[in-house]
Amino acid sequence: MDTPKSSKLEIIIPAFRGHSQNLMMVLDGISEEHALKRIEGRTNHIVWMVGNFLDMRYAMGTVLGLKEEFEFKDFFFQGKALDESLKYPTLQELKESFHKISPLVYKRLLETTDEELDKDFPMGMNIEFFPENVLNFIGMCIGREDYLSGQIGLMRRILNYEGMKYDFDENMKY
Incomplete structure (x- = not known):
């Protein structure tokens, strides 16, 4: 495991990497069609959930000094409500964005000082x-990612997919 400069992040680092793995595993096999499906018009769709997950990653990056901007920010910034009149990005586009931002945020987490x-x-x-500082903001983002992964897992089952398989990718280092 990588060791962060700050011991305050010793819990965050494995959680971040775990969430990266969980997101890829929970999305495995989900079709683009099903990724836009809402249940009885009451739930957010998976694309919205993934976009919100990414909004958390980009927010962590921003607070840690990264300049990367989420190309789909207008759809998801700060939990913006789902709008059925919009044409959302594809699940594939969001996965590409995930793989772009996540290694950068991970690297910054490792470099961040107390x-x-x-x-x-x-x-x-x-x-x-609840002190309003960078550490607690990162913790809130990690908590939100956990929540969203669980929501996507539930949507998997509702949409008749198998439960998530825990097939970790040892080559994914973020």
């Missing part, structure tokens, strides 16, 4: 027990 993590990062939450 000082960078301790910097104020106002989120407007105003919760006494």
Whole structure:
């Protein structure tokens, strides 16, 4: 396992890599048609969920100083609500974006110092027990990724796909 400069990220690093693996595994075999399907008009579709996952990756990158911009930001920025009138990017396009941003964010996570993590990062939450800093923002993003992977897993089953297989790709280093 890679060792981060900051011991504060010792839990985040394996979670980040695990989420990368989980996303690829949970999407395995999902068709483009099914990726846009909503259940009874009440759920977000898988494309929206993946786009929101990517919005988290790009947000982490931004807060860590990366300049990459999410090419599909207008669809997903800050959990923007699903809009059925829009033509969303394909699942394949989102996977390509995932493989572009994830190694860059991973590298920055490994390089980030305690000082960078301790910097104020106002989120407007105003919760006494939750310091609004870079570290806690990254933690929130990781939590959101976990939630979205679970939602996609549930959608897999609702759409009659097999449950996710845990076939980890040892060559994916992010």
